[in-house]
Amino acid sequence: xxxxxxxxxxxxxxxxxxxxxxxxxxxxxxxxxxxxxxxxxxxxxxxxxxxxxxxxxxxxxxxxxxxxxxxxxxxxxxxxxxxxxxxxxxxxxxxxxxxxxxxxxxxxxxxxxxxxxxxxxxxxxxxxxxxxxxxxxxxxxxxxxxxxxxxxxxxxxxxxxxxxxxxxxxxxx
Numbered sequence: 001x002x003x004x005x006x007x008x009x010x011x012x013x014x015x016x017x018x019x020x021x022x023x024x025x026x027x028x029x030x031x032x033x034x035x036x037x038x039x040x041x042x043x044x045x046x047x048x049x050x051x052x053x054x055x056x057x058x059x060x061x062x063x064x065x066x067x068x069x070x071x072x073x074x075x076x077x078x079x080x081x082x083x084x085x086x087x088x089x090x091x092x093x094x095x096x097x098x099x100x101x102x103x104x105x106x107x108x109x110x111x112x113x114x115x116x117x118x119x120x121x122x123x124x125x126x127x128x129x130x131x132x133x134x135x136x137x138x139x140x141x142x143x144x145x146x147x148x149x150x151x152x153x154x155x156x157x158x159x160x161x162x163x164x165x166x167x168x169x170x171x172x173x
Contacts, residue, residue: 008044017031017032024071112140
């Protein structure tokens with residue numbers, strides 16, 4: 001991805017929101033909170049800016065964090081097959097081969113998605129970049145039996161990891 005024309009700390013709020021508002025799935029409030037908290041030249045580096053995003057998410061209410069988690073699509077779910085994922089999610093799932101599931105794999109993903117959502121009340125979240133279907137299925141099968149608190153924390157950490165990976169595509173460093 002080409003380098004940004006302006007460093008994050010030099011962006012107007014409108015530009016910052018245009019560039020970073022979609023970093024977290026359907027949750028522009030995260031970028032808005034980061035901008036509101038203030039940016040300086042240290043935030044022009046991906047690691048520092050990522051820390052600001054993490055702080056915004058971690059200081060949000062549990063209800064807001066839950067909404068952030070719930071904003072993510074199922075892996076290899078109906079939205080993926082209906083082609084209504086965000087561009088980033090579609091790219092990430094395709095990169096992991098989730099758009100090429102066999103009928104049997106799709107059936108397993110569907111069953112796990114239902115089981116997981118029934119148990120936890122939110123979709124299974126995993127930063128799938130660099131992972132394959134077998135690795136994702138293994139994680140899914142292992143995590144579906146976690147405690148609700150452990151899985152909430154794990155899902156939130158995976159959301160932050162996804163944000164970091166997406167941020168790395170925007171900022172060179």
